[in-house]
Amino acid sequence: MIANTSTKHSTQRKKKAKAISKSSSNDDEVIVDEDAIKSLPVEIKPSEGKSKKPDDEVSKLKFHEMGLDRRLMKSINHLKWPQPTAIQEKAIPLALQGKDILSRARTGSGKTAAYAIPIIQTMLGLKEVNDVAKTLALILVPSKELSQQVTQMLAELLSSCADSILCLNLAASESDGGNLSLNATPDVVVGTPSRVLAQFTAGFLNLSDIMWLVIDEADLVLSYGYEEDIKKVVLQLPATYQTFVTSATFSNDINSLKNLVLKNPVLLQLEETALPTSKRLTQYHVICDSEDDKYILMYALLKLRLIQGKTLIFVNSITRCYRLKLFLEQFSIFCCILNSELPVTSRLHAIEQFNKGLYDYMIAVDESQLFSESTKVSKRRQKASKEFSVSRGVDFQKVSNVLNFDFPKTIQAYIHRVGRTARGYSSGMALSFVSGAEIALLEEAQGELGNDQCMRPYQFAMKEIEGLRYRCLDAMRLVTKQAIKNARLRELKIEILNSEKLKGYFEQNPRDLQVLQHNSILRPSKIKSHMKHVPEYLIPDALKGVLPQRKRKRRFNESSSEAHRKRSEVNPKYQKRKEDPLKSFKIVK
Incomplete structure (x- = not known):
């Protein structure tokens, strides 16, 4: 069950939502506040199993206070996420209100879940009213590797409701260059702009019912030369849809993309350092x-x-x-x-x-x-x-x-x-x-x-x-x-x-x-x-006695040799060789 929220928290959230709603109409920014090694030996131990709560990412709004579906909450609990990151805390409530969002956050800040959670939450509600097979969400990514990563994240969030929502990775079969025959209509489609356009042109993908458009790592998408493909894909979308654009940097290309797919977006620009602090x-x-x-x-x-x-x-x-x-x-x-x-x-x-x-x-x-502009390389290498x-x-x-x-x-x-x-x-x-x-x-x-x-x-x-x-x-x-x-x-x-x-x-x-x-x-x-x-x-x-010792081979000794000789004498092959005068001949001094 979803935990009940107190009246105090509910009032605070309403005040936050009103403040954010006012700023979103004017494209305002939502700002989020957030020993030298001396000598050998130095042993740097992994800390992958320790997940400490960082001081620079303290969030106030919890997942159970966002009114999420119990199945989605079950998947989040299974992922062992203690609380939303800064970008998730700000983006999820705005997305549930239907706002277009343009966000900038550093790597590893949880941007994928920030747009995936509200899409799944709203889609689950629509499925309860009208469970018609339609492609409702389109996620555009710059690379096949990122397409696999986003699909895996969606699968983890859909672990408790996989029978309700179907997600498809178009880049999964891209290595052979062939078209993908869709046996069932997917609810969410993930792929590169060129792959999405190719599947649409081949008649395997219908984009007329799209309700959500996501462009993940938008600056990287544009740097790969996908701008024309995005424009062609947008022409096939319906008149109204909600858009999420995430990027690590804001440039002039991002501004042109903003005018193309976003309508009165909320700008989430986290006030944070380029990298985690020295504590982490x-x-x-x-x-x-x-x-x-x-x-x-x-x-x-x-x-x-x-x-x-x-x-x-x-x-x-x-x-x-x-x-x-x-x-x-x-x-x-x-x-x-x-x-x-x-x-x-x-x-x-x-x-x-x-x-x-x-x-x-x-x-x-x-x-x-x-592959900068000043570097001359072959077209084959660039491809x-x-x-x-x-x-x-x-x-x-x-x-x-x-x-x-x-x-x-x-x-x-x-x-x-x-x-x-x-x-x-x-x-x-x-x-x-x-x-x-x-x-x-x-x-x-x-x-x-x-x-x-x-x-x-x-x-x-x-x-x-x-x-x-x-x-x-x-x-x-x-x-x-x-x-x-x-x-x-x-x-x-x-x-x-x-x-x-x-x-x-x-x-x-x-x-x-x-x-x-x-x-x-x-x-x-x-x-x-x-x-x-x-x-x-x-x-x-300084390292002697610290490193694990190498196992040495057992040295020859008489006791082991005698034991081996006795075992050999019992062997039938030894008895047969002993009876052969040519093999058992010994020189007597």
Whole structure:
């Protein structure tokens, strides 16, 4: 049952609703108020299981005070959301009043649930009156990965009423480029603008009954060149519908979109920092004298277990992605890679496995900054990277650490990368490797973020791990340009085969999806066994006795040898060999 609200809370909510209603007609803004590491060893432990209530996101309105359906409340309780986030507290009551909303909030603020909850709540009420199969809600997203993420969030919110509302992800079958034959009319459709337009043109989708239009990550949608597709989709919509537009930034393109789809919208612009405060997100940087120091430091952090928990590693190019993976594999540090070259289905499955905790390390290529106007790249390469962004639009769950192996070239890229951790009510850590050529970018980022968000120096004693240098340099010599090229070709072949199995065989055998792994070894040669462990004489003195000891093989001793001899004598094969004079011949002195 839904908890009863007191008269005091009811009066306060009415006053808030009146104030917001007055401001919405004039497009007014609704504002919401919201130790350096000294020496080695440093052990950064994951905090993914601890969800503390942040001081900067204290909300007053509870979910049970919003008058939500009991089935929707049951799903929210199952998700273990203690209370609405700041954007949810302000957006849900306004959406239930039928207002158009233009919201700006940082990554991980709960924007998806902010528009999904009121849509489901109103749709459940309509279903009780007239349960006619119609497509009522259309959600436009910039990428296939985000389409999967939104669909999963809707499925979780509909867990207690899945029989009443049907949700469809149009990007699920987009990898083969074919049309999707709709066996049942979905109530909610999620997809990229191009995919929605293609299905409408093919006659598989009816948009004449749409009551809700959502454009999620609108700035990213426009940056991918979907503006014309959105205009064509809007022409097919009815005269009246409610619109939600969410964006991380407001630009001139957003203003043009606002005039196209929004009518007297309420502007929700949360007064908050670009990243969570230092109480939840700890940021460090370490200066590396050379490129080799980056690889040595990465090896030390992972192999000596100075960083624990799920870790997302960002690089600036696909070549460096494979170089780092091949380097780590030589020390039996296995990780998954994520870039635009991989098939869509493989990328989605790799993200799903990472979120489930099947492996702890993922190397992701941030390609959002590689295709600026001043950069000349082939059209084929741009097409491969379209609709793909790792730093944005992908829901990495319970990430404890973010490592910037290559420092991002813009402050926006840094914010979106680091925003992959410390999401919701969790805390996290971000560590950036900075070479001599990247110091200017570091100083620019520190100036933009301010004192509270400042990246503190990571005081790592490089002299303590100097003994690891020769091992790392030997491993780096094997990572040649030809080895990287062969690894990329082999990875593509493997993932394409896996992608075909996923869309064919694994549709009939969903349990076999668990067998498919995306952290396979790229190097065809055998990994040297002695590189798997760090010799005790190379371990820094401060860490001796802290790291788990390697299990040694049992030494030869006479007692074990005698026992083995007695067991052999009982064996019938031994008796037969003993009777053969050619095999039992002994030299007598």
